[in-house]
Amino acid sequence: MNATPRLAILISGTGSNMEAIARACRDGSLDAKTAVVISDNPNAEGLRRARRMGIDTAVCRYRRGVPREENEAPIVEEIRSRGVDWIVLAGFMKVLTPSFVREFPGRVINIHPSILPAFPGAHAIRDALAAGADFTGVTVHIVDELVDHGPIIAQEEASILPGDTEETLAARIHAIEHRLYPRTLRQIIHEDI
16 A cells, blocks of 8 residues: 555546545545546546646546456556555446456445445436435445445435435435545545554
């Protein structure tokens, strides 16, 4: 482990959680360095955000018809070559293989927009609304070999209000994520959970 822990943040989209984490690293509220932002999507807005912040980026595209482990190999190489201590999933929309998780045991962290185990999967906010739930929220957890599973480190609820749409609920969830994720990473990295 480096004196200042080094993070690889994996994204697929806008990168708003990545930016919240990188800003926390920059302002010192999270004593870590964003070593690289990696995306499977070359057009991800989060890559542009990272570059504007002066953070190194890498694109590791997934190819159809190729085993997932083969698609993950460039990600593993990026992580190794940059001396990364922690892999932080921040809207990375690919399911990591058990072999990837075993490569970095206990060092892959994810954030999910529900109170797990409720509403796992890619459409958690939509699923919570469709189920007529009174609340949902945010979970930060250590990644294990199952999808949206593993030791839960932090959770925070968000009420579902009358008239909520996927967009209005997502906005409240994102506000929680941007506060909860950097704080929980600080706890995980520096308090050895």
